[in-house]
Amino acid sequence: MYGVLAVEKVSRYLALWGKKFDLDKERGVIVVHEKINDEEVDVQIRFSKNWVVTLVKLGSLKELQDDVKLKVYEKLLLLNRMYAEVCFSIDEEYNVYCEEDTLLEALTLDVFLEEYNAVLIAFELWEKEVMPIIKAK
Amino acid sequence: MSLSTEGLYQRIKFYLSLLKKNIIYEDKEKFIIAVEEKVDGKPIVVTVVFLQPVWIHIRAKLIDGSEMEKLGGSRYIIYRELLKVSFRSAEFKFAMDDQFNIYITEDIHVAALTFDVFEEEYNAIPAAYKSFYEQIYPEMKTLAETQKIDFT
Numbered sequence: 001m002y003g004v005l006a007v008e009k010v011s012r013y014l015a016l017w018g019k020k021f022d023l024d025k026e027r028g029v030i031v032v033h034e035k036i037n038d039e040e041v042d043v044q045i046r047f048s049k050n051w052v053v054t055l056v057k058l059g060s061l062k063e064l065q066d067d068v069k070l071k072v073y074e075k076l077l078l079l080n081r082m083y084a085e086v087c088f089s090i091d092e093e094y095n096v097y098c099e100e101d102t103l104l105e106a107l108t109l110d111v112f113l114e115e116y117n118a119v120l121i122a123f124e125l126w127e128k129e130v131m132p133i134i135k136a137k
Numbered sequence: 138m139s140l141s142t143e144g145l146y147q148r149i150k151f152y153l154s155l156l157k158k159n160i161i162y163e164d165k166e167k168f169i170i171a172v173e174e175k176v177d178g179k180p181i182v183v184t185v186v187f188l189q190p191v192w193i194h195i196r197a198k199l200i201d202g203s204e205m206e207k208l209g210g211s212r213y214i215i216y217r218e219l220l221k222v223s224f225r226s227a228e229f230k231f232a233m234d235d236q237f238n239i240y241i242t243e244d245i246h247v248a249a250l251t252f253d254v255f256e257e258e259y260n261a262i263p264a265a266y267k268s269f270y271e272q273i274y275p276e277m278k279t280l281a282e283t284q285k286i287d288f289t
Contacts, residue, residue: 067210084192088220089223105254106254108249
């Protein structure tokens with residue numbers, strides 16, 4: 001279940017901002033097509049009863065050895081502490097995400113832009129701070 | 138409504154008074170307010186600070202870094218569980234400092250600071266604390282026992 005009004009509100013914000021995006025009305029999911037450092041990145045925006053969830057999938061840790069996973073997890077948790085706006089998390093399949101959650105009652109253009117920009121910052125942090133750990137394995 | 142630092146400080150103190158919270162320490166100059174909470178009868182300290190320029194940051198320490206270090210390499214299991222819980226629960230964000238202390242943290246953009254939002258974010262802290270001690274801490278104890286580590 002998701003709030004149709006919230007979807008419309010976010011779609012309008014994205015349109016005002018000049019972002020390229022697709023809206024899956026049935027699932028209530030928006031996918032924004034970003035280009036960061038020449039890399040195509042899809043930012044997903046999902047809606048639930050109380051939350052707008054903006055997230056980007058950053059990569060998978062599944063194939064990494066445990067000692068490398070340890071270093072990556074530590075880095076992600078440290079970055080969560082260092083950057084107020086950034087929240088890294090992982091799913092059951094060891095995919096890493098940056099996720100920003102906005103309470104529906106806090107959803108304004110200013111707040112949305114700040115939360116949205118946070119996932120773009122997180123993508124850059126992932127490239128700069130985490131990928132070197134993975135590549136050094 | 139004022140968005141000055143003074144205005145924000147007073148607004149948060151007002152919200153905490155409405156919520157009948159027990160403020161145990163405050164430093165207006167540094168914008169630090171510490172509140173004593175009880176989770177299942179256990180006292181915890183919730184700290185509210187202002188991170189310039191736009192974030193109200195609420196946090197509580199979940200476990201001391203020295204305890205984490207005792208687990209050695211197997212602490213990755215705990216980190217993994219914390220990051221998984223963050224993914225599953227919109228309101229939970231776990232973080233670590235360079236002393237390996239683990240925190241639950243919430244951040245509110247100043248433009249989103251209303252009583253309802255503050256209350257929701259604040260309440261996520263004791264909820265996460267409870268969730269940590271019910272779901273993750275037992276795994277830490279088991280790991281410690283397996284490795285014959287003295288764990289508090």
